Amino acid sequence: MNLEGKVVAITGAYSGLGAALSEALAKKGCKLVLGGREKEKLGIFAEKIPTAVPVLVDVRKMEDCEHFISESVKKFGRLDIMINNAGILSRFSNIEEVTEEELLDAFRTNLFGTIFCTQAAVRRMKNQGGGTIVNIGSTSAVDYKSSHIAYGTSKCAVVGLTGMLNKELNGTGIRAFCFSPGGMKTHLFRNQPERNTGDYLEPSIVSEKIIECLENPPEDWHIVLRRPK
Secondary structure, three states: OOOOOOEEEEOOOOOHHHHHHHHHHHHOOOEEEEEEOOHHHHHHHHOOOOOOEEEEOOOOOHHHHHHHHHHHHHHHOOOOEEEEOOOOOOOOEOOOOOOHHHHHHHHHHHHHHHHHHHHHHHHHHHHHOOEEEEEEOOOHHHHOOOOEHHHHHHHHHHHHHHHHHHHHOOOOOEEEEEEEEOOEOOHHHOOOOOOOOOOOEOHHHHHHHHHHHHHOOOOOOEEEEOOOO
16 A cells, blocks of 8 residues: 555554654645644644644543544544554553452443544445455454453454454454554553553554555454564
């Protein structure tokens, strides 16, 4: 796929992997709609990409996601790629320790937010004859790491959702991919001071791999990106 001129909507666009993807896709000539729920941070980041359109969105709310996608199409006339990047990392806890609040927070953002934005995007993509959905999973969902109950199970659900989407959307011209990276050097680990992040992936490396797959789509819909050993 030639990315130049493609309309791309990205949630969680102003930090970590979202920021790396936004900047890299802008260099590819994409038309970007940047989504985030913190107005000041979103505005400051959007100034770095003058051609991009910032739209406030709290992915935990279905109406926000609908508005986000609606604004994307209103501005550019179509939506080619939806990147469901917004996510949170819960406290590391096992099955006996995890709280109801931690579970709800993880699933509302990581899973429900992905579903809500995908719902709105698919409606537009069907009308235009195709498009691409990109979901962000985690190696926690592949390796079933211990003490990742809230975060890990929410990402397991994102991986499963992506597989179901490809079955459901077969023949519509819409493909869904899930990228499951290992730990990345992002703000998600700011509340995990005990973690040694020295060997964690740079967001720019993960971004490069995602863009490479968008340009040359692989047969497999689930791409696992592990940390170097």
